[in-house]
Each structure stands twice: as structure tokens, then as C-alpha cells.
């Protein structure tokens with residue numbers, strides 16, 4: 202069911218929160234087109250992926266804080282070999298690690314939208330694009346990136 | 350280290366034997382090599398959640414008693430040296446007298462590492478990766494290597510030299526799955542990309558088989574059939590927040606040995622220049638580059654000059670590497686074939702014997718956590 206609005210074909214694993222709900226605010230935020238990252242009220246450290254405790258000062262229950270979805274490419278890869286049946290006929294795609302300077306330089310992995318054969322430059326500025334999958338069961342949203 | 354044994358090594362899914370039977374065969378082969386009655390084994394050690402469980406093995410072998418059963422917690426193949434460390438620790442602590450360390454894999458029976466199948470939903474670490482096509486080890490590790498190459502100016506030729514050395518050594522090793530299947534620079538360059546910067550030949554195989562190693566206390570080591578090999582040092586773990594999820598490890602472009610390599614040298618009481626031969630786990634060649642640099646064999650900026658085919662081959666390259674063919678070309682026995690090869694080097698029984706063989710290193714599982722490593726030595730090094 203993957204339309205042109207989706208970078209990769211349907212059928213890849215669908216992200217959901219853990220049974221204990223640790224990442225539920227993150228995934229719910231993406232569905233609303235908002236990027237939420239944990240920030241510690243006590244020591245102001247940013248943290249991603251989420252955890253129940255601040256790794257810096259050991260305060261519990263960090264505050265989910267909205268962050269502008271923008272950053273720069275920290276690393277990348279162009280994937281050719283399909284490691285999943287859904288990718289068998291798809292061809293190459295680009296994954297990136299993006300660091301977010303406005304949120305303590307936490308990093309996130311996503312895809313770099315555009316020509317999969319494009320030249321990718323470490324350090325290049327990128328902006329986030331919310332990719333919604335309302336037809337999936339369960340429905341979910343991803344955060345993708347495009348050159349700025 | 351008094352005995353080593355392995356089954357025949359097979360392509361993944363090609364073993365005629367089930368996994369548990371492979372484990373038994375390797376353990377019996379190690380006992381035969383040592384000249385030890387298998388009933389004397391009183392401890393078992395493994396890693397990566399090996400399915401051949403200690404109590405079942407003890408019952409199947411009819412051991413007199415079971416005194417130690419240790420499973421290294423996490424890190425997959427990065428536990429290949431840690432399992433040996435745990436076995437040795439049990440002996441030194443007086444918990445057991447004779448421990449077998451082993452790994453058994455039948456991927457036809459249980460599925461492959463390199464394919465993500467049958468997963469509908471994911472949570473935790475995998476949820477930040479798999480929906481973006483970062484599914485299996487090649488995609489999980491390529492971005493670390495890419496960043497490392499960017500930070501230090503490492504060229505593709507350095508990765509290629511590691512692959513060429515493994516394949517070269519496999520051509521003299523009849524056990525090797527790639528025996529009779531040589532690789533040259535042209536074939537490497539022309540091979541398909543798996544995930545840039547990894548060509549096909551930068552990636553380990555997947556195989557079926559089993560391998561085993563027997564340990565007793567140093568005082569008893571010379572009572573057995575072969576020249577004894579001693580464990581001079583072992584270490585495992587990783588540095589500060591190496592497991593931070595979604596690629597958030599503070600030291601990202603690393604093989605995870607920033608703290609583990611100094612621990613190893615400290616315990617062994619030797620330094621990099623004392624090491625004559627290295628077996629370094631190749632999940633991917635790029636991880637070997639990082640691991641060797643973190644063990645002090647060269648600075649990252651020197652990788653292009655150090656990592657040449659000539660420097661990496663037996664008998665007398667500057668640092669002979671993966672002298673059985675390793676994970677790339679002997680067998681992906683999840684790194685345990687590397688431990689056995691290090692024993693052979695110290696015994697002087699390798700099919701690619703090196704000249705400087707008194708001190709041999711094994712490095713397990715670059716880029717994972719916990720990673721692990723070992724230094725073995727001959728009697729002369731004690």
C-alpha cells in the first residue's frame with residue numbers, strides 16, 4: 202500500500218512503544234507531526250533514545266520536549282542488499298544518522314529523501330519530514346530527512 | 350588450554366547434523382585432542398545465548414558432575430573471548446577444574462543473522478532503526494565505519510587488505526569454507542555493495558558447525574597430549590554508554606575497545622609490540638580496522654599505510670592477521686574459530702604458521718557491547 206509519500210515499501214517492521222510505555226510519547230508525537238525528545242528538568246541534559254532515568258544526574262521521568270526537526274548528517278550508508286523480503290525488488294536506499302545541535306546533539310536514524318544515488322556529505326544540513334502511515338495496522342509515523 | 354576441536358564447517362543451512370549434535374561432536378573432538386575423558390568436564394561456557402544448554406550437555410556426555418555453567422550476557426559474537434574469560438575465572442576461583450568453552454550454530458535449523466523475517470512490530474532499540482531499513486548487521490554497522498573513515502581518512506584499500514589476507518590464508522587451510530576459492534583485488538573491487546562502505550567481501554559469511562576449547566588450571570596444563578597454551582590475559586566490556594540506543598554512543602566511530610584493550614594489556618603484562626599474531630573478529634572489515642587501532646598496533650591516521658596485504662600475511666608480515674581465514678573465509682563460527690586458531694599458532698600447528706608465535710591475540714566482536722579479547726602465550730612467556 203506504499204504510495205509515493207513513503208520512502209521504503211510497506212512490509213518493514215512497524216515501530217511501537219514497549220509494553221511499559223517508555224517511548225509512547227515519542228511515537229504519539231510523530232503521529233501529530235511533532236518531534237519530542239526527553240530533557241531532564243533537574244540538569245537540563247537531553248536524552249535519546251528514551252530511558253526512565255537521566256543518564257547524567259539520575260533524575261527519573263524526564264520531560265518530553267518539542268524540538269525543531271532539523272540537524273546535520275553525522276554519518277550515512279547506501280544500502281544495496283535487501284535484508285528483508287519487502288525490499289527484494291526495491292534497489293538502493295540511503296540511511297543517515299542525524300545529529301540535532303539544538304537538542305544536546307542527540308542522534309537519530311532515518312532515511313535521506315531524494316535520489317538514492319545522490320552524493321551524501323557528512324556535516325550537511327537536513328530538515329525533518331514526517332512520514333505518516335495511517336493505513337498500517339497499527340498506524341505509525343516516521344521522521345525522515347531531506348537536504349536543506 | 351589443553352584441547353581444541355571443531356566439526357566440519359558448512360555453508361549456512363548445509364549441516365547434515367542438528368545443532369546440539371554439532372556441539373557434542375566439537376566437544377568430543379576437543380577431548381580427543383587433549384587426551385581427556387569427556388566425563389571429567391565439570392564446567393561449560395558459551396555466549397550469544399547458545400542453544401546447546403550446559404545441563405543437557407552434561408547429561409548427554411554423562412559427566413561426573415556439573416560445577417560451572419556461564420553464559421556471557423549480550424554482545425553476540427563479541428562474547429567469543431569473554432566466554433573463555435568466564436571459564437578461566439571459574440577455574441581460578443576454584444569453582445571448576447575442567448571447563449569446555451564452545452559455540453554451536455545450525456542456521457538451517459534456526460534461521461539466519463543476516464535476514465530480518467517474520468517481525469510485524471518492533472520496540473526499543475530496533476524501533477528506531479528497522480522501519481528505516483536498518484535491519485541486519487551490515488546496515489547497523491556500516492554507518493559507524495563510514496564515520497570512522499571520514500574522521501581518519503581511511504581508504505577502501507585498507508578494508509580490502511583485510512579481506513585479501515583472510516582469503517589468502519584460507520587457501521592453505523583445508524578446513525576453510527573458502528578453501529580453493531581465492532580472492533584478488535580486482536574481484537573485491539568488482540563485487541557488489543552490500544551497504545556502502547561494505548562490499549560483499551567485507552562481510553562475514555554465515556555458517557553451520559561447532560567449535561570447542563578445553564581449559565584446566567595452569568598447573569595441570571602440561572599433563573596432556575599437546576604443548577600447553579596459557580591464557581595470559583582476558584578482558585571484556587565497553588566504554589561509557591556504548592549501548593546508548595539509536596546510534597547515540599558518545600564514542601560512535603569505535604570498535605568498543607577504548608577501555609577493554611588497556612585492561613587486556615594490563616592483565617597480560619605485555620604491550621602491542623610483544624604480540625606476534627592477531628585473530629580479529631571480522632563481522633565487517635571496517636570493524637577490524639578500528640579494533641586493531643584501538644589495540645595500539647597503529648594510529649587511526651596510519652591505517653592506510655599499515656593495512657596492506659604484505660603486512661598482514663603469515664609467516665612474517667608485520668602483523669599476520671586472521672591466519673586461518675577467519676570469519677570471512679574459514680568459517681563464521683561466531684568468532685570461536687579465531688580462538689582455536691590462536692591456540693594453533695602458539696602450538697606451532699597452524700596451516701599458516703607465523704614466525705613470532707609466542708604471544709597471540711584474539712579480538713572478539715568489534716562495534717558491539719560487550720566486546721572481548723584474549724592474549725595467549727607459550728610456556729616461555731610465563
Ligand SMILES: [Zn+2]
Pocket residue numbers: 241242243244245246255256257258259260
Ligand atoms: Zn539529569
